[in-house]
Amino acid sequence: MISFLTEIPEILRYKELLRNLVVRDIKVRYKRSVLGIFWVMLHPLLMMIVLNMVFSEIFNVTTKNYSVYVLSGFILWNFFSQSTSSALSSFTSNRSLINKVHLPKSIFPLSVVLSGLIHFVFSLVPLFVIFIISGTPLSAKIFVLPLLIGMVILFSFGVSLIIATLTVFFHDTRYIYDVLLIALMYATPIFYPESIVPQKYALVLHLNPLFYFMDIFRMALYLDGPHLFRSLLYGGLFSVGAFVIGWFFYNLYKERIIYYL
Amino acid sequence: MNKLSVDISEVFVKYRLAREKPKTFQEYFIHRVKGKSIAYEDFWALKGINLQVRKGESVGIIGHNGAGKSTLLKVIAGVMKPTQGNITACGLIAPLIELGAGFDPELTGKENINLNASILGFSRKEIDSKFNAIVEFAELHEFIHCPLKSYSSGMVSRLGFSIATEVNPDILIVDEVLAVGDEMFKRKSKDRILGFKEKGVSILLVSHSMEDVQTLCDNILLLDHGTAKMYGDSETVIDEYLKMNA
Numbered sequence: 001m002i003s004f005l006t007e008i009p010e011i012l013r014y015k016e017l018l019r020n021l022v023v024r025d026i027k028v029r030y031k032r033s034v035l036g037i038f039w040v041m042l043h044p045l046l047m048m049i050v051l052n053m054v055f056s057e058i059f060n061v062t063t064k065n066y067s068v069y070v071l072s073g074f075i076l077w078n079f080f081s082q083s084t085s086s087a088l089s090s091f092t093s094n095r096s097l098i099n100k101v102h103l104p105k106s107i108f109p110l111s112v113v114l115s116g117l118i119h120f121v122f123s124l125v126p127l128f129v130i131f132i133i134s135g136t137p138l139s140a141k142i143f144v145l146p147l148l149i150g151m152v153i154l155f156s157f158g159v160s161l162i163i164a165t166l167t168v169f170f171h172d173t174r175y176i177y178d179v180l181l182i183a184l185m186y187a188t189p190i191f192y193p194e195s196i197v198p199q200k201y202a203l204v205l206h207l208n209p210l211f212y213f214m215d216i217f218r219m220a221l222y223l224d225g226p227h228l229f230r231s232l233l234y235g236g237l238f239s240v241g242a243f244v245i246g247w248f249f250y251n252l253y254k255e256r257i258i259y260y261l
Numbered sequence: 262m263n264k265l266s267v268d269i270s271e272v273f274v275k276y277r278l279a280r281e282k283p284k285t286f287q288e289y290f291i292h293r294v295k296g297k298s299i300a301y302e303d304f305w306a307l308k309g310i311n312l313q314v315r316k317g318e319s320v321g322i323i324g325h326n327g328a329g330k331s332t333l334l335k336v337i338a339g340v341m342k343p344t345q346g347n348i349t350a351c352g353l354i355a356p357l358i359e360l361g362a363g364f365d366p367e368l369t370g371k372e373n374i375n376l377n378a379s380i381l382g383f384s385r386k387e388i389d390s391k392f393n394a395i396v397e398f399a400e401l402h403e404f405i406h407c408p409l410k411s412y413s414s415g416m417v418s419r420l421g422f423s424i425a426t427e428v429n430p431d432i433l434i435v436d437e438v439l440a441v442g443d444e445m446f447k448r449k450s451k452d453r454i455l456g457f458k459e460k461g462v463s464i465l466l467v468s469h470s471m472e473d474v475q476t477l478c479d480n481i482l483l484l485d486h487g488t489a490k491m492y493g494d495s496e497t498v499i500d501e502y503l504k505m506n507a
Contacts, residue, residue, distance in 0.1 A: 016388075017379035024376060028367045096362035100436075101380055102339035102354070172285045258341050259276060 004251045010104040017103070021111035026118060040122040044075050048130070051191050063193040068127075068136050068222060073190035075123040076217050080156050080210065081181055083116030087160030088177055091168050095261040105257065106250060109160035113153055120149070127221075136222050144220045144232065152213055155239035158246030165250050168260045189214055209238035265351070266432055266463040267314040267337060272346035274307040274332050274487075306332040307343070308487040316431075319454070319464035321478035321495065323471075323502055328484040330467045334434055337465060352431025355381055357421055366410035370401055370420060373409055377424045391427050398453075399423035400446075415443060422450050426457070433457065435466045451477065471499050 011018070030036040048071040056066045063069050090108035091098065098105060131138060167173040188210040189197070197205055205211050212235035219225050278301065306329045314320050322330050335341040338354055363377045374395055378388040396405050399419040409417060425433065433454070454464060454477055468474050474481060474495065481498035483491040485505070491498050 014379070014382060016384050017376075017382070020376045020379045024365055024368060024372070027372070028365060031367050097380065099335065099340060100338065100356045100362055103380065170286050170289065172287070176286070255342050258335070 004248060007104045007106060007251070007254075011107055011110065014104060014107055018107055018111055018114070021107070022115045022118065025111065025115040037122070040119050041126045044071060044078070044123045045126045045130075047071075047074055048126075055191050059191075059193055059196075062195055065134060065136055065222070067130055068134060069193070069218070070191050071127055071130055072218055072221055073188075073214055075120060075127060076152070076214060077185065077188065077190050077210070078123070079116050079120040079152060080213070081185070082119070083113045083156045084159050084163065085177065085181065086116075087112040087156075088163045088167055088174060090160070091164045091257060092261065098258065098261060105254060106161060106247075109164045110157060113156045113160055116156065117149065117153060131222070139220060139222050139224075141220050141228065144216060144228070147232070148213060148216045148220060148235070151216075151235050151239040154243040155209060155213075158239070158242030158244070161246035161250040165253050165257065168257050169253075184208065184210060187211075206234075209235065209242070212238065264316050265313055265349075266316045267312065267351075267465070268347075268349045269310055269312040269337070270347050272307055272310045272333075272336060272343045272348060273305060274329075274336060274341065275344040276304045276306055277301045278304050305487050307336070309346070310484075310487075310489055312482060312489075312492070314432075314463045314465065316463055317458050317461040318480065319458055319466060319478045321474040321481040322465065322467045322484060323469070323474060323481060323498070324484035324490075327486075329487045330484055331436065333484070334436055334465065334467060337432075338434055350432060353381070353428070354432045354434060355425045355428055355430030356434040357425045357436065364409055364417065364421070367408055369408050370396075370405040370412070373420065374424060377421075378428060381425075381428055381430075383428060387428075395420075395423045395427045398427060398449075415446070419446055426450075426453055429460075430462060432463045432465065435464065435468075437468055471502075475499060 026037070030039060033039060035042065048067060051070045051074065052067055055070065059069075060066055087109040090112050091105060094108050097103070130136075163173055163177055187204055187208050189205075194205070194211075194215075212231045215225070215231040216228065216235055219228050219231070310329075310333060312320070312333075322333060324330055332341065334356075336343050336348055337350055338356055339350065363380045364373050365376065368376065371392070374392060375385075375388055378391070379385075383391075396402060399416075399422070401416060401420060404412065404416065412420075435454075451473075457464060458479075464477070466474065466477055478495055480493060481491075481495050482489055483498050483502055490505075491501050
């Protein structure tokens with residue numbers, strides 16, 4: 001039992017490495033583009049325009065403020081999907097380092113999730129711009145936003161630990177995860193409103209952790225809803241659950257990773 | 262100077278080599294559904310290795326490819342847990358990190374120094390205080406703010422050597438990387454390694470260059486198929502190794 005916890009203080013000892021890995025990830029990603037880090041803000045805006053053109057006619061009746069709806073959904077989805085799908089290869093792509101130096105290996109998926117967080121924070125800027133332009137008043141419940149961010153980090157880190165470990169042993173985890181992400185994306189109200197989901201699929205929606213995260217995020221920003229507490233509860237349970245399962249799974253197999261890298 | 266910095270006793274390392282290694286879920290499930298358990302073959306990379314390295318001692322590890330040299334270094338570096346046996350290593354272990362491991366070609370030399378030193382567990386303040394000395398020794402003054410991809414391979418290995426040695430490790434692990442750099446730098450790095458011994462730094466060197474091993478190492482461990490074939494002073498062991506090859 002105790003051996004499952006030894007890596008936590010080690011991560012704290014290597015916080016400088018964690019910082020450097022996050023910085024590297026962000027620097028390297030935008031180094032060669034002309035607009036650099038501005039892409040983090042521009043990209044969701046452009047995506048919003050596209051989604052708006054495609055879907056606003058269909059959903060405008062049911063959803064007030066469709067641009068805000070779709071942009072908020074999109075950036076939160078990106079936070080989760082991009083962090084986890086790049087964390088998936090975080091052990092295999094750092095194989096030469098893991099082979100040489102003793103490190104708390106979980107620092108690699110963690111750094112990917114944290115650089116996803118930085119992207120997310122940057123992409124809140126265009127979101128608030130859209131709020132101002134569309135004259136949408138911010139909700140008073142904005143204080144739950146840090147709580148939501150904490151949940152998404154825990155959840156993404158837990159999922160990342162599982163898929164990054166699996167990838168070491170089974171290389172086709174990548175392809176399976178890509179498909180699962182697509183399925184999950186359609187099961188999450190990102191660009192469609194929750195109200196159009198037929199009753200018979202309601203269960204699918206309510207088993208999807210991302211559904212609760214979306215719900216909390218939009219309520220924290222601008223939507224009214226009576227079920228904030230319910231979503232916080234389920235979202236919290238899902239994120240702590242994913243983290244605990246991921247952490248145990250990784251710790252169970254971490255000594256074997258080196259033999260397969 | 263008689264304190265041990267590395268103590269390895271009766272270390273065994275087993276690799277499980279699957280006869281048909283399932284690399285995909287599909288293969289794995291088909292295997293399991295057919296009711297076959299996966300046939301594994303045990304391969305012992307190290308079979309009962311004992312090695313004591315004192316502070317300030319340098320030990321060379323030689324042997325043919327596949328003799329277990331790299332596995333032994335992995336065990337010492339704490340990257341791999343031995344299947345059986347005990348290993349204790351005291352103090353900071355610094356491996357020489359080559360291109361592709363802790364270096365990122367898109368980052369500048371300075372950024373790579375930060376990254377690399379933090380891989381060894383250093384804080385920002387400690388890194389900053391060593392920065393000038395690292396650049397100085399690597400002879401990279403005017404290039405330190407250029408991205409690493411514009412460096413020659415000699416420059417990169419100079420930087421790697423400079424970082425690993427400037428952080429004052431207790432144990433330095435050198436895995437076949439002294440061969441790079443020009444003659445001048447080779448001499449400089451050898452001098453530094455020899456100077457380390459006086460400071461009480463232990464050195465573990467894996468090399469196929471008998472010349473390097475002879476000039477740098479006090480004792481040599483000769484590995485053969487995972488067993489310690491011989492351990493002793495450089496000359497005797499190198500003679501034995503050359504006889505093996507003949």
